[in-house]
Amino acid sequence: MALTEKQKIFADEYLVDLNATRAYRVAYPTVKKDETAAAAGARLLRNVNVSAYVQERMQDRQRRTEVTQDRVIHELAAIAFAQITDYLEIRNNTVVIKDTAELSPGQISAIAGIKEGANGIEIKLNSKEKTLELLGRHLGMWNDKVEVSGLAEEQSKLSELLEQRRKRREDT
Numbered sequence: 160m161a162l163t164e165k166q167k168i169f170a171d172e173y174l175v176d177l178n179a180t181r182a183y184r185v186a187y188p189t190v191k192k193d194e195t196a197a198a199a200g201a202r203l204l205r206n207v208n209v210s211a212y213v214q215e216r217m218q219d220r221q222r223r224t225e226v227t228q229d230r231v232i233h234e235l236a237a238i239a240f241a242q243i244t245d246y247l248e249i250r251n252n253t254v255v256i257k258d259t260a261e262l263s264p265g266q267i268s269a270i271a272g273i274k275e276g277a278n279g280i281e282i283k284l285n286s287k288e289k290t291l292e293l294l295g296r297h298l299g300m301w302n303d304k305v306e307v308s309g310l311a312e313e314q315s316k317l318s319e320l321l322e323q324r325r326k327r328r329e330d331t
Contacts, residue, residue, distance in 0.1 A: 167212070238285045
């Protein structure tokens, strides 16, 4: 897996924030247009050596940090499915806040903040809407792109038919 010096710079920069355009401009500072850098960066990411290097480094980082997709999804799920009744209950028209020592790690991770306000203790949970959106995207529930399938196959068939027609004309 031999990378050129520029490819290595690109790949290392890409690993910082997964922005191929920015990484390409760092590796190749003479490129002035973002469109050029974006196209060239995307092309570099398809390079077998660059892709293998990036994947290897990402796996190294995953092992080192122990941050896995499963852990991220588990954390998102804890936030997305947290219920206010996990943190408090109402008894005899009085709000009783549960002791944080009784909460699970998943329940604690759903808390964005706790503070004492003018009306007593306030518990703020992380955004369920945003977290559900992230989980939905991961599961492919919301697709921002429209996929056109079969277009290449249809073009191929059309090209074939046109070629057959051209040959018939030449034969006559």
